[in-house]
Amino acid sequence: xxxxxxxxxxxxxSRDEEKATVSFxxxxxxxxxERIERLEEEKKALGDDIRDVYAEAKGTGFDVKxxxxxxxxRKQDLNERKEQEALxxxxxxxxxxxx
Amino acid sequence: xxxxxxxxxxxxxSRDEEKATVSFxxxxxxxxxERIERLEEEKKALGDDIRDVYAEAKGTGFDVKxxxxxxxxRKQDLNERKEQEALxxxxxxxxxxxx
Amino acid sequence: xxxxxxxxxxxxxSRDEEKATVSFxxxxxxxxxERIERLEEEKKALGDDIRDVYAEAKGTGFDVKxxxxxxxxRKQDLNERKEQEALxxxxxxxxxxxx
Amino acid sequence: xxxxxxxxxxxxxSRDEEKATVSFxxxxxxxxxERIERLEEEKKALGDDIRDVYAEAKGTGFDVKxxxxxxxxRKQDLNERKEQEALxxxxxxxxxxxx
DNA sequence: GGAACATCACCGTGTC
DNA sequence: GACACGGTGATGTTCC
Numbered sequence: 001x002x003x004x005x006x007x008x009x010x011x012x013x014s015r016d017e018e019k020a021t022v023s024f025x026x027x028x029x030x031x032x033x034e035r036i037e038r039l040e041e042e043k044k045a046l047g048d049d050i051r052d053v054y055a056e057a058k059g060t061g062f063d064v065k066x067x068x069x070x071x072x073x074r075k076q077d078l079n080e081r082k083e084q085e086a087l088x089x090x091x092x093x094x095x096x097x098x099x
Numbered sequence: 100x101x102x103x104x105x106x107x108x109x110x111x112x113s114r115d116e117e118k119a120t121v122s123f124x125x126x127x128x129x130x131x132x133e134r135i136e137r138l139e140e141e142k143k144a145l146g147d148d149i150r151d152v153y154a155e156a157k158g159t160g161f162d163v164k165x166x167x168x169x170x171x172x173r174k175q176d177l178n179e180r181k182e183q184e185a186l187x188x189x190x191x192x193x194x195x196x197x198x
Numbered sequence: 199x200x201x202x203x204x205x206x207x208x209x210x211x212s213r214d215e216e217k218a219t220v221s222f223x224x225x226x227x228x229x230x231x232e233r234i235e236r237l238e239e240e241k242k243a244l245g246d247d248i249r250d251v252y253a254e255a256k257g258t259g260f261d262v263k264x265x266x267x268x269x270x271x272r273k274q275d276l277n278e279r280k281e282q283e284a285l286x287x288x289x290x291x292x293x294x295x296x297x
Numbered sequence: 298x299x300x301x302x303x304x305x306x307x308x309x310x311s312r313d314e315e316k317a318t319v320s321f322x323x324x325x326x327x328x329x330x331e332r333i334e335r336l337e338e339e340k341k342a343l344g345d346d347i348r349d350v351y352a353e354a355k356g357t358g359f360d361v362k363x364x365x366x367x368x369x370x371r372k373q374d375l376n377e378r379k380e381q382e383a384l385x386x387x388x389x390x391x392x393x394x395x396x
Numbered sequence: 397g398g399a400a401c402a403t404c405a406c407c408g409t410g411t412c
Numbered sequence: 413g414a415c416a417c418g419g420t421g422a423t424g425t426t427c428c
Contacts, residue, residue: 029166032156036170039149046142047404050135057131066285068405070293071135087264094323095268095330125292132293150426162391164427167401168384186366193360230354234368237347244340245421248333255329266422269333348409362410365418 058064073081092098157163256262271279290296355361 028159029161032152032161032166033169033173035152036149036166037173039145039152040170040174043142043145043149046138046145050138050142053131053134053138060127062128062131063285065406066282066289067131067135069286070132070289070295071139073290074132074136074293074295084264087261088267091264091268091326092271094326097268097272128289128292146425162387165387165391168387171402172384186370189360189363189366193363226357227359230350230359230364231367231371233350234347234364235371237343237350238368241340241343241347244336244343248336248340249421251329251332251336258325260326260329263423265329265333268330269337272330272334344408351409369418 054064054067057067089098153163153166156166252262252265255265287296351361351364354364
């Protein structure tokens with residue numbers, strides 16, 4: 001199949017058909033771009049909301065960095081977390097940072 | 100102000116008040132965490148939607164990498180315009196034309 | 199003192215003096231910019247070197263994420279680290295993530 | 298491949314070989330950490346140098362914010378040029394003019 | 397599974 | 413000295 005949005009000359013087909021195809025490709029492209037941009041705006045808005053919540057929590061005395069750590073850990077699988085911590089301990093031990 | 104979530108003994112106030120404060124801190128913490136997690140879920144869902152749109156566009160023959168480039172550039176253009184404006188402000192300030 | 203690089207007309211002084219001042223300002227600006235850019239290049243190069251070392255370590259079987267954690271911890275003051283961890287534990291406890 | 302730093306028992310090989318391997322792992326780990334820390338020190342020193350240059354420029358009357366803006370823009374110009382070239386490649390690819 | 401890319405969090409700096 | 417911003421580094425994701 002031809003790549004959408006390209007302007008390679010069709011071997012067969014009338015000029016009108018080609019024009020219609022190209023136009024359609026352009027409209028389609030525009031539609032996709034707009035859908036994406038719309039979604040990204042909403043996504044950004046949510047990101048801003050999250051920032052605001054952290055800010056609000058900070059305003060009531062919570063430590064943002066620690067909050068983020070909590071959220072991160074809750075997202076993480078328990079086993080993963082333990083494995084990672086064990087590995088770090090191993091390295092620390094090798095470096096004499098423990099004991 | 101004291102850091103929320105710590106349990107240092109208040110100089111004044113009954114034990115009950117303290118308990119209530121700690122409990123309230125806990126509830127507040129839960130509330131913040133849950134709000135954040137809720138928002139992050141929605142954000143993730145939007146990310147997935149965006150993915151889907153790209154996938155759909157790809158399915159109709161568009162080149163995803165090029166699409167991403169277009170979206171990126173349109174975003175950069177906006178940013179740059181804002182940056183330019185901010186820069187003009189800065190220069191005007193440096194030249195003593197503001198303030 | 200006048201702001202360097204600005205072109206406000208000096209109240210006293212010949213046009214030649216002014217021209218010389220402006221030129222000097224320009225040269226000086228150029229010099230500063232170049233010094234900064236030179237230093238930033240070197241800084242970037244070191245950043246790249248660090249990346250390379252991590253990559254090499256990874257190539258010999260080390261876990262990069264854990265290595266980074268180690269480096270971070272060695273940089274951090276011991277007390278700081280403990281405080282942060284204690285705070286996180288407090289939050290985790292409040293959320294029933296411990297016990 | 299086994300993760301470096303773990304101490305899983307080798308299926309073959311004497312205990313001595315294993316010990317040697319572990320020790321080597323430790324030495325290797327130390328070496329990597331130290332290389333990284335050394336590089337980070339140098340990097341930090343350069344960061345300090347840059348700060349000093351800005352401070353010096355400020356001392357001779359330049360507006361630091363404006364200076365930073367200039368440096369930033371010059372960097373962006375470079376990046377953009379590279380981005381443009383990459384973009385052209387992408388488009389050519391999308392149009393089937395490459396490959 | 398590795399490389400490139402986009403996003404995100406952290407930190408240093410400047411400001412008020 | 414707290415807040416805001418910009419720069420930088422790290423993480424997670426996508427593509428090959």
